[in-house]
Amino acid sequence: MSDMMDQHRDYVLRTVEERGVRLVRLWFTDVLGTLKSFAISPAELENALEDGMSFDGSSIDGYSRVQEADVLAVPDPNTFEVLPWVDNKAAEARVICDVRNLDGSIFEGDPRQVLRRNLDAARAMGYEFLIAPDMEYFYFEPPVRGQIPVPLDEGGFFDLTTTDVASSLRKQTIRTLETMGIPVEYSFHEDAPSQQEIDLRHTDALSMADSVMTFRMIVKEIAAMNNVHATFMPKPLEGVQGSGMHLHLSLFSGDTNAFYSADDPNNLSPIAKSFMAGLLRHAAEITAVTNQTVNSYKRLVPGFEAPVHISWARNNRSGLIRVPIPKRGSVSATRIEYRSPDPACNPYLAFSVILAAGMKGIREGYELEPEADANLFEMDDAALDKLGIRQLPQSLNDALKVMETSELVQEALGEHIFEWFLRNKRHEWREYKTQVTPFELNRYLKSL
Numbered sequence: 525m526s527d528m529m530d531q532h533r534d535y536v537l538r539t540v541e542e543r544g545v546r547l548v549r550l551w552f553t554d555v556l557g558t559l560k561s562f563a564i565s566p567a568e569l570e571n572a573l574e575d576g577m578s579f580d581g582s583s584i585d586g587y588s589r590v591q592e593a594d595v596l597a598v599p600d601p602n603t604f605e606v607l608p609w610v611d612n613k614a615a616e617a618r619v620i621c622d623v624r625n626l627d628g629s630i631f632e633g634d635p636r637q638v639l640r641r642n643l644d645a646a647r648a649m650g651y652e653f654l655i656a657p658d659m660e661y662f663y664f665e666p667p668v669r670g671q672i673p674v675p676l677d678e679g680g681f682f683d684l685t686t687t688d689v690a691s692s693l694r695k696q697t698i699r700t701l702e703t704m705g706i707p708v709e710y711s712f713h714e715d716a717p718s719q720q721e722i723d724l725r726h727t728d729a730l731s732m733a734d735s736v737m738t739f740r741m742i743v744k745e746i747a748a749m750n751n752v753h754a755t756f757m758p759k760p761l762e763g764v765q766g767s768g769m770h771l772h773l774s775l776f777s778g779d780t781n782a783f784y785s786a787d788d789p790n791n792l793s794p795i796a797k798s799f800m801a802g803l804l805r806h807a808a809e810i811t812a813v814t815n816q817t818v819n820s821y822k823r824l825v826p827g828f829e830a831p832v833h834i835s836w837a838r839n840n841r842s843g844l845i846r847v848p849i850p851k852r853g854s855v856s857a858t859r860i861e862y863r864s865p866d867p868a869c870n871p872y873l874a875f876s877v878i879l880a881a882g883m884k885g886i887r888e889g890y891e892l893e894p895e896a897d898a899n900l901f902e903m904d905d906a907a908l909d910k911l912g913i914r915q916l917p918q919s920l921n922d923a924l925k926v927m928e929t930s931e932l933v934q935e936a937l938g939e940h941i942f943e944w945f946l947r948n949k950r951h952e953w954r955e956y957k958t959q960v961t962p963f964e965l966n967r968y969l970k971s972l
Contacts (some may be wrong), residue, residue, distance in 0.1 A: 528655075529601065531899070532601035532603050532604075533570075533600055535620070536599075536601045536604045537569065537570060537573075537603075537851050539567075539604070539606070539617075540566050540569060540617065542549070543606055543617075543618065544615050545566055545606065545615045545617045546565075546614050546615060546616065547564075547566075547616045547617075547629070547756065548564050548565070548566060548568075548569050548572075548616070548617050548618070549561045549562070549565050549616060549618040550562055550563070550564060550572070550577060550597045550616050550618075550619060550621050551596060551619070551620045551621060551737070552620070552621045552622075552634070552636070553635050553636065553737055553870065553872060554588065554625055555633065555635060555750070555870065555873070555944055555945060555948070556870060556948070557737075557816075557868070557869060557870030557871065557872075557873070558637070559737055559740070559741055560938060561618075562579060562597075563616075564577060569599075569664055572597075572598075572599055573599050573601060573628050574600075575596075576596035576597055576598035576621075576624060576628075577597050578594050578595070578596055578597075578598075578626065579594070579595065579597060580594060582609075582683075583588065588612050588919075591646070593966070594626055595623050595624065595625060595626065595631050595633075595778065596611050596623065596624045596625070596626060596628070596631075597621040597622075597623055597677055598621055598622045598623070598624050599619040599620070599621050599829050600622060600626050601619065601620065601732055603618075603619050603620035604617060604618075604703050605617060605618055605619075605705060606622065606793060608700050608703040608704065609700060609742075609745055609746070609749065614966060619628075619892035620636075620734050620737075621636075622634060622636055622637060622640075622700070622940075623637065624637075625638070627748070628901065630707070632938045632939075632940035632941065633940050633941060633944070635870055635872035635873050635876075636734075636872050636919075636939060637728075638732070638872060638873060638876050638937055638941060639730055639733055639872040639873075639875055639876045639934070640730065640877075641938075642876040642879050642880055643729060643730060643879070644829045644915070645726075646775070646879060646883055647881065647884065649886070649887075650777050651777055651782060651883075652661075652728060652774065652775065652776045652777075653728065653775060653875070653879050654726045654729065654732075654773070654774045655720065655726060655727070655728075655729050655732045655733065655771055655772065655773055655875060656709070656723065656724060656725060656726035656727075656729065656768065656772040656859075657723070657724055657736060657769050657770065657771050657772070657938065658720065658721055658723045658768070658770040658772075659722050659723070659736070659739060659743075659769055659867055660714055660720065660721045660766075660767035660768050660769065660772075660867060661719070661720055661743060661754055661755060661756050661767050661867060662674050662675070662716070662718050662719050662720070662754070662755050662757070662760055662767065663689075663690050663693060663718045663720065663747060663752050663754055664676065664713050664718060664752070664754075664755065664760070665752070665753065665778050666751065666752070666753050668754050669786065672761075673753075673760050673761060675717040675718030675761075676689050676690055676717050676718045676719060676752065677689065677690060677713075678717045679723035684904060686810060686820075688724060689752075690713060690718060690720055692748060693720075693747060693750060694711050694720060694722065694750060694792075695878070696746045696750075697722065697742060697746045698711055698744055699723065699892060700745075700746060701724075701738075701739065701740050701742055703732075703737060704742065706724060706735045707724070707739060708722055708723065708724060708725065708727040709723045709724065709725045710722070710723040711723070712863070714765075714767075715764070715765050715767050715829070716764035716766075717747060717761070717764065717766070718763065719764075719767065719892040719941050721742075722739075722741065724736075724939050725922075726772060726774070726859075728877065729875045730872070732871070732875070733871040733875055736769075736867075736871040737871065740756055740867070743756075744749040744850060750773060756867040756868050756902070757817075757819055757864075757868060758815070758819050758820045758822065758823040758866040758867070758868055758888050759819065759820075759822035759823040762893050764821030764828070764873060765823075765828040765829050765830065766822065766828065766830060766866070767865055767866060767867055768824070768830060768863065768864075768865065768866055768867070769847070769865045769867040769869070770821065770861055770862070770865070771861065771862045771875075771878070771881070772848070772858070772859045772860070772861050772864055773799075773859060773861070773878070774858065774859040775795065775799065775882075775902060776797075778940055781856050781858055782795045782796070782854055783795060783799070783858050783859060783860070784796075784855045784858040786858075790838060790846065790847055791850070791858050792858070795886060796858070796860065797891075797892040798856055798885040798886045798889060798890050798891075798892070798904055799860070799882035799883070799886055800836055800860055800882075800892050801879045801885045801890035801891060801892040801893070802834045802844055802882045802883065802884045802888075802890050802893075803844075803845060803860075803862060803878065803881050803882050803885065803886020804834055804835070804836065804844065804845065804893065805881070806826045806880075806881035806884065806930070806932055807881070807916060808834070808870070808917055808923070808926045809877075809881075809927055809929075809932060809933050810874075810878065810880075810881055810927070810929035810930075810932075810933060811864065811916055811917050811923045811926070811927075812878040812917070812920065812926070812927040812945075813869065813873050813874055813877045813927070813933065813945070813948060814864055814865040814866070814867065814869050814874045814878070815864060815865065815866055815869065815870050815920075815923065815936070816870070816920075816945075816949065816954065817866075817868050817952070818919075818920050818956045819868075819922065820920065820951060821917070821918060821920060821923075824864065824916055824918070827940060830863070830864070831843060831844040831916065831950065832862045832887075832915055833896070833913050833914050833915055833916070834913065834914045834915065835893075835895055835896035835914060836860075836892070836893075836895060836896065837895050837897045838895065838897070843863075843896055844862070844863055844916070845860055845861065845862055845863070846860070846861040846863060847861070848860075848861055854921050857865070864916060865878075873941070873945075875898045876936050876937065877933055877936045877937070879936075880932055880933075880935070880936035881932060881952055886931060896911065896913060919953075920949060920953050920956075921953045924949055924950060924953065927946065928946055931958075943957065
């Protein structure tokens with residue numbers, strides 16, 4: 525173990541003793557992006573940090589088969605935090621784990637290991653991958669099965685009212701995030717009723733994936749403490765925009781922003797353009813991972829600010845990639861915004877396939893297609909075809925059909941997760957197809 529890891533481990537053990545931590549929760553993530561956890565006593569922590577803790581992987585979606593069940597949860601001491609919402613008299617902490625085989629080798633079913641592998645490949649080319657997500661979600665009254673969700677307010681974009689309950693919830697959430705070491709850049713009421721947005725400050729992709737998992741837990745925890753339901757469902761309400769997770773992406777080489785060039789009108793370097801070209805060329809292949817639910821595709825429709833077309837532009841929000849104008853021409857702030865992902869995805873896998881697509885563009889020198897600066901929502905199919913602009917998959921089924929033929933996605937995810945993900949999501953689509961919806965009953969029951 526390196527000196528740095530020794531220091532982190534010693535800090536964790538010292539903090540547990542000084543803060544009187546009674547319980548340490550080991551967090552890890554399944555293939556679908558659901559947070560899992562089991563708890564250990566402080567007496568077990570030193571052993572866990574050294575050798576990991578075994579558990580039955582066959583109980584976790586996408587992990588082991590029954591005949592190869594046990595795996596190790598190995599805590600990453602860099603992620604240790606005392607949980608701020610727990611009573612100080614019985615303090616609890618959490619630490620995020622890597623999952624390994626019993627012999628200590630990498631476990632291919634662990635999404636965090638998948639992202640590590642893809643980041644290592646980019647690092648071998650001299651690049652660090654930084655991400656800043658815009659996290660959108662809704663607050664509702666506690667849900668009743670079979671009933672339409674009830675928003676807490678009818679507010680709109682940037683609205684601030686004296687009765688805005690959500691403002692208080694956002695403040696509590698932000699304070700908790702900051703306490704957990706997750707810095708926030710902006711927060712505000714989004715366009716739809718009771719819809720919120722909290723934007724996280726950019727950091728390396730692995731830390732950000734950990735932060736997204738923690739963020740979703742904190743948002744739900746703070747809401748539940750106030751008898752409110754928070755959801756990251758991409759499209760919980762008809763007729764209003766859904767929730768996205770717009771990702772601001774950049775590559776750094778040391779302290780240098782590899783996406784910046786003073787010689788380009790948009791300040792985009794050849795590296796940035798090839799990365800964008802890779803994302804655009806492989807966008808359809810990775811969409812099942814960045815938008816993994818049946819409901820995700822109710823958001824990716826025209827008219828609600830979500831992207832439908834595979835295109836890029838500087839300030840055109842109808843395209844898949846937007847190039848924001850950095851404030852005051854800041855070199856370090858030059859970035860691209862990838863707009864299709866939603867907050868229900870598994871961030872470890874989504875960041876992996878996005879990085880893999882962009883890096884393939886760099887390795888193979890993809891040429892960036894021309895900017896599409898028109899409002900693509902107002903153009904018919906013939907005009908779009910003339911410009912060579914394709915659409916994102918229009919359903920989970922369409923996305924899976926493209927994904928299953930993708931060598932890039934299979935390589936990025938690894939065969940274990942690639943095959944399991946396809947099986948799981950095909951099953952979800954089959955279940956969805958058998959449902960008789962209120963739309964069908966309202967439209968056909970009386971007239972047919």
